[in-house]
Amino acid sequence: MSASSLLPLLVLWPLAGGLLGLLLPRGAGPLLLGVSTGNLALAVALVDALAGAGKVAHSVGGWSTPLGIALRADGLSAVLILVAGAVAPLLALYASAAYAGRELRYFAGLFLLFLGALNGLFIAGDLFNLYVTLELLGLSAVALAALGGGAAALAASLRYLLATITGSLAYLLGVALLYRATGTLDLLQLSGQGPALPGGAVAFALMVAGLLLKAAVFPLHFWLPPAHANASPPVSAALSALAVKAPLYLLLRLWLSTYDGAWPLVAELLAAIGAAGVLWCSLQAVLQRRAKLLVAYSTVAQLGYLLLALALVPAAGAAAYGAFTLLLVSHVLAKAGLFLAVGNLARRAGHDRLDGFERVVQHLPLSASAIALAGVSLMGMPPSGGFNGKWLLLQAAIATGDWWLVAVILVGGLLAAVYIFKLIEHTFGGSDRPDATALPRRMEWAALTLAASAVGVGFLGQPLLRLLGGVP
Structure with a gap:
């Protein structure tokens, strides 16, 4: 298997497992643990490939930008995919003991969708697919936060949903302004252009505000403590350890690449x-x-x-x-x-x-x-x-x-x-x-x-x- 073919697999493997987890009436526990372990193996293979190559890229379907979907991984992407991959089987092991029946089935499906979106965000090469993965990550996290909870958990999840949708809209408006000014959303093509673009500063402000809200950074953290306090332990672990880190990763990419640390x-x-x-x-x-x-x-x-x-x-x-x-x-x-x-x-x-x-x-x-x-x-x-x-x-x-x-x-x-x-x-x-x-x-x-x-x-x-x- 070539190094570049690992990139789409890191997205498709957990997403397919998530859909199966939601559809199959039985076997959620073994499916969750098996897919999570397989995802870790793919992450290790990516790290091994990058140790020699430095960077890996893949164009989905063979189409180049802007027609195709560009997937790219470097050292930072590989480190984060690896650590998320290492956490996932342990959360799966815990969840298989903490949940049973329908709750385990829903957790397995939603968590694997969450993991696929997270992997996709770490390797997406353009601003729109970063938005898509960020949105799937947020919606699956909201659903996980509501899993198995009472009225307090549902109220906290609705607050979380409001925050994630508001943050996504702000980010998407910023992306639209960049596309209007450049006609492209590819991160490589946008590299260093942000500060000089018409509306570039407004676009950056919108995207930063949206990402900070989704990351629950002070003083925009109003949704996070209630969501954690009322969620089950594996969900709280996933939210705190993984969900709120993804927007900060994206913020780092935007500022250092598109805006060149301006x-x-x-x-x-x-x-x-x-x-x-x-x-x-x-x-x-x-x-x-x-x-x-x-x-x-x-x-x-x-x-x-x-x-x-x-x-x-x-x-x-x-x-x-x-x-x-x-x-x-x-x-x-x-x-x-x-x-x-x-x-x-x-x-x-x-x-x-x-x-x-x-x-x-x-x-x-x-x-x-x-x-x-x-x-x-x-x-x-x-x-x-x-x-x-x-x-x-x-x-x-x-x-x-x-x-x-x-x-x-x-x-x-x-x-x-x-x-x-x-x-x-x-x-x-x-x-x-x-x-x-x-x-x-x-x-x-x-x-x-x-x-x-x-x-x-x-x-x-x-x-x-x-x-x-x-x-x-």
């Missing part, structure tokens, strides 16, 4: 938004009394670090680009593991109130360990991937003379330590309930594997940075 004011604005998100949402996480809300606000705070890295890329180059990638990968793994572990604790206790968490270390030792390991990465402690990412981010801020960002990064790390230790304290404190609900061990192993992987990324920093290559 307008220093944009960098300053993104840095200010990111810094405010880190501080405010970390403080909100500290104040929460429900574990899932604590982890949800932590997600918004950690997204702030990604904005800081993105803002520094035009001035700091490789250090900020590496920080963005390592922070993103580490957060994907740590937050997926943390949501699954907290979900295990809540399932055993019957609720997710911190003050009511029973002493679970005796009965759920792997989940307790997962919380501790995920916390190490989120706090940015060595030897985790979070530490490597924040170290590169500090280097980028120092190199550009942005000392106020250095202070934000350090204070944010201290606040992260406060809310992580608050969660750990309640995990290991209180009285035991021997009659509490027992959990299948695979639900614990899935959480622990993800959290441990976030720490393990700290030992793979150099190989990941080599795969990335230079700043695109």
